[in-house]
Amino acid sequence: MIKGKLLEKSKEAFVMAIEIYNKPTIKYRVEGFSFFICNAWELMLKAYMIKKFGEKSIYYKDNPNRTITLENCIKKIFTNEKAPLRLNIEKIIDLRNTSTHFVTEEYEMVYIPLFQACLFNFIEKMQEFHNIDMTEVVPQNFLTLAVSMKSLNESEIRAKYPEEIVAKLIATNESLSSMVEENNHGFAIKIEHHHYITKDKHKATSFVHIDKDAKIGVKIIKELKDPNDTHKYTTKACIKEINKRLKREDIDIEVNKYHFTLFCKYYEIKENAKLCYVHKIHAQPTYSYSMQTTDFIFEEIKKDPENIIQNIKSKAKK
Incomplete structure (x- = not known):
């Protein structure tokens, strides 16, 4: 054929x-x-x-x-x-x-x-x-x-x-x-490199020394990051991406807004700056999320798709 x-x-x-x-x-x-x-x-x-x-x-x-x-x-x-x-x-x-x-x-x-x-x-x-x-x-x-x-x-x-x-x-x-x-990630996947300073060497993948006058060393600078780049996903966009991945993996579960809210509360996603950005321009704050949020929720569901929602509900009540 x-x-x-x-x-x-x-x-x-x-x-x-x-x-x-x-x-x-x-x-x-x-x-x-x-x-x-x-x-x-x-x-x-x-x-x-x-x-x-x-x-x-x-x-x-x-x-x-x-x-x-x-x-x-x-x-x-x-x-x-x-x-x-x-x-x-x-x-x-x-x-x-x-x-x-x-x-x-x-x-x-x-x-x-x-x-x-x-x-x-x-x-x-x-x-x-x-x-x-x-x-x-x-x-x-x-x-x-x-x-x-x-x-x-x-x-x-x-x-x-x-x-x-x-x-x-x-x-x-x-x-x-x-x-x-x-355009969005349907057109291009941005390649970005992020550098963070940590005192814990076990968390580092590369090492530098700090010297403001050295040519080889690095200088500490403060960088303003645009949340429109780092946390550009709405609740609706996150749910859509998670369900797309679940379907691709043939996992028989569909996440809705209620489920997403459960995950956010149980794992304290809104309190994690890497996962969520809080917009405080208006009296009522709004939230946007990074790609790591969808990665995290997808991986958690993948571990136990049949019971994860019920388990979170039960644990949240305690």
């Missing part, structure tokens, strides 16, 4: 994209990833079109021997032009189409947030459209792409490449950076 063959090839292309990107010996892994992830999306979406509209839907009407492009598949299935998921795929398609003319390793620093979001979007849609759990194909811990710690340096790339490539790379970086700020 053609739909089944398309899905098998789609899964293989998805795995190839991850393997190529995470293989340290491949220099131009960005181009390889963009090619295979686009191939995975195209095959998967065509299988969905066959399922929903019939086999003829994946062929051009005036040329029944030729299947339609990925761009056409996207327009037919994701009709909202401004949807972050659609914008994400379209930008990666642009990279696939132009990367043969602008092959630079620096593209990795620009596109990695989009690539990571693209993987998660694919997993979600594979589950939604075909009831296929991609974590059974690729273990969860292998779904995170290797991230370069180096940032884009304009002076370095100007010394390294012709002006045409430099201009293209800088323009792409500026365009995508503004889009990352305007």
Whole structure:
């Protein structure tokens, strides 16, 4: 059956994209990833079109021997032009189409947030459209792409490449950076590094010495963090994300607002600055949550999905 063959090839292309990107010996892994992830999306979406509209839907009407492009598949299935998921795929398609003319390793620093979001979007849609759990194909811990710690340096790339490539790379970086700020995690997964000072060495993953005059040491500074970046999830958004993960793991429980409130009270989430930010502008405070909140509640439910809600209720009454 053609739909089944398309899905098998789609899964293989998805795995190839991850393997190529995470293989340290491949220099131009960005181009390889963009090619295979686009191939995975195209095959998967065509299988969905066959399922929903019939086999003829994946062929051009005036040329029944030729299947339609990925761009056409996207327009037919994701009709909202401004949807972050659609914008994400379209930008990666642009990279696939132009990367043969602008092959630079620096593209990795620009596109990695989009690539990571693209993987998660694919997993979600594979589950939604075909009831296929991609974590059974690729273990969860292998779904995170290797991230370069180096940032884009304009002076370095100007010394390294012709002006045409430099201009293209800088323009792409500026365009995508503004889009990352305007869209949610469906478009890009932000890569952030946070540094904290602790006296307990056992909690540290790296060490520095403090010297205000040293070139190698570090200086203590105070940094204001925008809660719109660190704690950008409403109660509704948290519940939606938790239920999405539960469904993906085939855990038969649906969290509602009452359950979320139970978790917040029992685990004192609103008193934990890492999990919750309290907005005190109005007389009645409002709350927003970090991604760690959804991670935490999901992991707690996963431990004992059948009894966790009842257990929390019982313990809260004592």
